[in-house]
Amino acid sequence: MDSQAFDADAALKERAVRVIPGGMWGHQNSARLPAGYPQFFSGGEGCRSRDANGRSYIDYMCAWGPMILGYADPDVEEAAARQRAEGDGFNGPTPRLVELAELVVDVVPHADWALFSKNGTDATTACVTTARAGTGRRKVLVARGAYHGAIPWCTPSVAGVTEEDRAHLVPYDYNDVESLEAAAESVKGDLAAILVSAFKHDLGKEHVLPTSAFAQAARRIADAHDAALIVDDVRAGFRLDLGGSWEVVGVRPDLSAWSKAIANGRALAMVTGNDRFREAATKIYTTGSFWTAGVAMAASIATITKLRHVDGVAKMWGAGERLRKGLQAQADKYGLPLKQSGPAQMPVFLFDGDGDRSLGNRFCLEALARGVYFHPTHTMFLSVAHTDAVIDETLEITDEVFKAIA
Amino acid sequence: MDSQAFDADAALKERAVRVIPGGMWGHQNSARLPAGYPQFFSGGEGCRSRDANGRSYIDYMCAWGPMILGYADPDVEEAAARQRAEGDGFNGPTPRLVELAELVVDVVPHADWALFSKNGTDATTACVTTARAGTGRRKVLVARGAYHGAIPWCTPSVAGVTEEDRAHLVPYDYNDVESLEAAAESVKGDLAAILVSAFKHDLGKEHVLPTSAFAQAARRIADAHDAALIVDDVRAGFRLDLGGSWEVVGVRPDLSAWSKAIANGRALAMVTGNDRFREAATKIYTTGSFWTAGVAMAASIATITKLRHVDGVAKMWGAGERLRKGLQAQADKYGLPLKQSGPAQMPVFLFDGDGDRSLGNRFCLEALARGVYFHPTHTMFLSVAHTDAVIDETLEITDEVFKAIA
Known part of the structure; x- marks a missing residue:
């Protein structure tokens, strides 16, 4: 058996649909996200989480908010x-x-x-x-x-x-x-x-x-x-x-x-x-x-x-600001109408004129493919574990993302 | 300082009343019980729990139901x-x-x-x-x-x-x-x-x-x-x-x-x-x-x-029946109008003609003083950890309880 080819997330989804109405319920239902997002997760530490296929992400959802100090603090x-x-x-x-x-x-x-x-x-x-x-x-x-x-x-x-x-x-x-x-x-x-x-x-x-x-x-x-x-x-x-x-x-x-x-x-x-x-x-x-x-x-x-x-609020604000400025510079460089809003610690990234969400979805999917978990429409969350180094690592990836979708 | 004299539960209650409305809310509020019941707990294993003063009880509430296999299974x-x-x-x-x-x-x-x-x-x-x-x-x-x-x-x-x-x-x-x-x-x-x-x-x-x-x-x-x-x-x-x-x-x-x-x-x-x-x-x-x-x-x-x-349901039923029969024999012996009802695994103990609950409350307080935690009005709960030996230990205590209140 080729273990590389085995898609644990897809297999779990297939089983789930038999014993859970629609396969999943509520805000964590991956059917509410663009196709390509994983449904199931199997690990996490600090600002990173890992899906059931073992793919690791710099995680800007923090379990939809709870992980304010990071996973497994x-x-x-x-x-x-x-x-x-x-x-x-x-x-x-x-x-x-x-x-x-x-x-x-x-x-x-x-x-x-x-x-x-x-x-x-x-x-x-x-x-x-x-x-x-x-x-x-x-x-x-x-x-x-x-x-x-x-x-x-x-x-x-x-x-x-x-x-x-x-x-x-x-x-x-x-x-x-x-x-x-x-x-x-x-x-x-x-x-x-x-x-x-x-x-x-x-x-x-x-x-x-x-x-x-x-x-x-x-x-x-x-x-x-x-x-x-x-x-x-x-x-x-x-x-x-x-x-x-x-x-x-x-x-x-x-x-x-x-x-x-x-x-x-x-x-x-x-x-x-x-x-x-x-x-x-x-x-x-x-x-x-x-x-x-x-x-x-x-x-x-x-x-x-x-x-x-650790003055967590200031840390999260600082990291959020660093991310926001970096993304804005990249959006400007590639001429993309990124519209960041919300407090720096809890941002949402939308795109001007993106009524059908196609640009926002593509932005998020390209980031996901490179190991950054953003959400296309919901409030995101930074944690104290999102250090400056993590933000810079994220920005290196988003530069590629912007380039890919520009 | 005389550590024997220190009442940790009373001290916690005094602090609680300042920062929690009425000192406690909901079904676990000890003010809903006869005076003498502890409010705070600090440990438990199997069918036994321990209050904040370190007193241990054979526990027939099982945290109000959840501990079906016993504490810390x-x-x-x-x-x-x-x-x-x-x-x-x-x-x-x-x-x-x-x-x-x-x-x-x-x-x-x-x-x-x-x-x-x-x-x-x-x-x-x-x-x-x-x-x-x-x-x-x-x-x-x-x-x-x-x-x-x-x-x-x-x-x-x-x-x-x-x-x-x-x-x-x-x-x-x-x-x-x-x-x-x-x-x-x-x-x-x-x-x-x-x-x-x-x-x-x-x-x-x-x-x-x-x-x-x-x-x-x-x-x-x-x-x-x-x-x-x-x-x-x-x-x-x-x-x-x-x-x-x-x-x-x-x-x-x-x-x-x-x-x-x-x-x-x-x-x-x-x-x-x-x-x-x-x-x-x-x-x-x-x-x-x-x-x-x-x-x-x-x-x-x-x-x-x-x-x-372990066929847990049968075990809990058996233990409950053993308790029920033992209590009935004791109530008959001491001429007290005990009225047991509910499934054996989830009994309630009331007394005939006990409109003001004085007999039921006394029964429960005397049991509590001897290390058995009953509830005077709510459904109680047995767990798989309530073995025959534990039931027999309980019945030795309740014999004293019935004698005291008869």
Whole structure:
């Protein structure tokens, strides 16, 4: 048998289609990517991951965000292994719960308290429920096109969703103060919360940071209506600012939802809140079988501690800037209409006039073939393991990519 | 400093109340138990867990269900460690996803496919959404008093919940064919699903297995209305029958929700379904950042394999019967109105005429003081690590307990 010719990814896909609807579900379904992307992965270290065929990539998705220190970070793994030896899930939490909540309250300025769960959706949902319990009101303002999770009240697909699931959501446009004000006025007296993403990171669209005017208006309108300001920091949390992404615009929410990167890959999500919503948070009932497990919490403590110690945010920003400048110079050199947006640590690469995505897809596939894993439409993620040397290695490859597609 | 006098659990609780609303949330909040129960845990092996003060218990909660082979089962830990060395979360799943789905389809007769997530609530919600997507209808019949998760459509507390969250739920009484029929008739033409628990295991109430008549009626009514029959096997899955809990009554659902014990404590949940709902499952959008992580799936493969190999269900049933008979003899001897119910592997112990729970609470507290962890109102859980010797050790203790409270 010619082992070179054996395509493990294709073989796994063939088996998968028999026992998994459509062969895969959700955001990691490779059918959502241009043909050529691998579906299955078998290893990773630092900024590199390896697919089931053993091909290694400089990985700019970081498992869709979680790997903020890189795959298999030794400090996080050591802390997790230590906790694993002590134990994980019991009839109650481990002491790590208290230590982690104390650390979070110390690191996140708006946080007077924290609750933990497993999915980003758990956290966004608990924020909305807490806001409703605290205000006794129902309406939640949500930006058009924003992603806040994957259960009926928020999932992007409407299959299996009823009208009532979204009965109390009121749309506004991100960074548009007037539309936010109008949305709030339209439900005056029944406004529970304004829900905002850390920044505008809608799929396939330019990513835009919140303007200072918008952030301040959101705070002001929430206060004027006695409603909660909720920041959905699930995707961005700990990459823009350890204290929460809206620290960069100087506005503090009442409640925030976190997940993805907070435990460097271990399943963990979190709600942070201020004292105004502390009592409301005791009234709602939200829970799960694995929410107090100690290993993910030990991993989170190690992750936060290391991010602080190495100034992880600055490192990721620096690497992202280096990549951005290098790519821009290459795009200019080859005359390609690359349009980079988003914070440097969480970029998206689109091309002007690329309505059918053919240029973006080709760019990503040529990079993939040369060992760089980009995503053509989704927010990408840098990690602390993306050093300057890795960025330079990437740029050598992208120079070839631009040349190939120019 | 007198280390004997230091109460680590009390000290942790005092710290927790500052940084966690009410000091704890959800089902593991020890404030929901009689005073005297520990909140924090620091270790466990087999059928025993250890609280933060180092007190060891024969544990009849098994972390509220997950530890079906016992804490730190060596075979599961080895499989998990092997996968951890290869990696956990990536840009796509690991090959363990396919292997686990294949194993589940092999073990569970009604399963033509499987999807994985993290919480029991993820799985029950995805079942309902899939049923709605597949039928194009909205109404879901739900038994009065049944627990199906902790987000607004199903959570037991109504704080922060709107009327619309439950607009399409229609109540019936478990094991009451007439009420089920009437509920289905009342929404004729709009019935998406009948949702049933594996057995009636409502908090603080006698636990009752489904009657054969009820199970068959549920299947018949679902078919007559072209709706889905969904079994919520989150709590019971793999303890009554590896093929799903309704195998014991000979009725196969279209969709099932699983979690808790399926990976012996690792965070994992699952939906299984038949071919009728395969396409519907490809239409809904349900996903999460950690849902394809390989370590929990490797743990699940090892858990199912071992449960099969050691005939885990029979072992748990045998141990449960031994405990039940022993307790009954002791209750008779001391003249106490103990009322045991539920399957032997998942019992609940109540006392006749104990409206204020004073007798049940005392029974549990006296057992706790002697090193046996029972729950006064919730379903309990036996594991494969609860050997006959452990049951006999328990019964020696409960004899003292009955004597003390008689």
